[in-house]
Amino acid sequence: MRNHPLLFVGLFGFALSAxxxxxxxxxxxxxxxxPPGFRALIVADNLVVGKKTGNTPERLRGLxxxxxxxxxxKLVRG
Known part of the structure; x- marks a missing residue:
């Protein structure tokens, strides 16, 4: 079996671009x-708007x- 360095380089480049x-x-x-060195961004807001159990809105327990x-x-109930 022959080595194909161009094929390897092409696949590696495709993997990086993907x-x-x-x-x-x-x-x-x-x-x-x-703390210094940490950064944050908002990825979602108002995740439970309109979702209610009885008269209280569902609350998130964890992400x-x-x-x-x-x-x-994960919701508190379920």
Whole structure:
């Protein structure tokens, strides 16, 4: 089997170009006070508007970020 350096370089370049760029943080870091070196951005706002149980709106209990960047939100009930 022959080595194909151009094929390898092409595939490597394609993999780099397909990788998603990181989003730029907010200028004010989402209005948070953060330690030096940390940055923040708002990715969602008002996640539970209109969702109510009885007379009280549902509240978020936690967030998790998957390795691919998907964000999962967990409600207090459920």
């Amino acid at each position: 990788a998603a760029a990181l989003p730029a943080p907010d200028a004010d870091d989402g209005a948070l006070n953060l 998790a970020v998957a390795p691919n960047g998907d964000i999962y939100a």
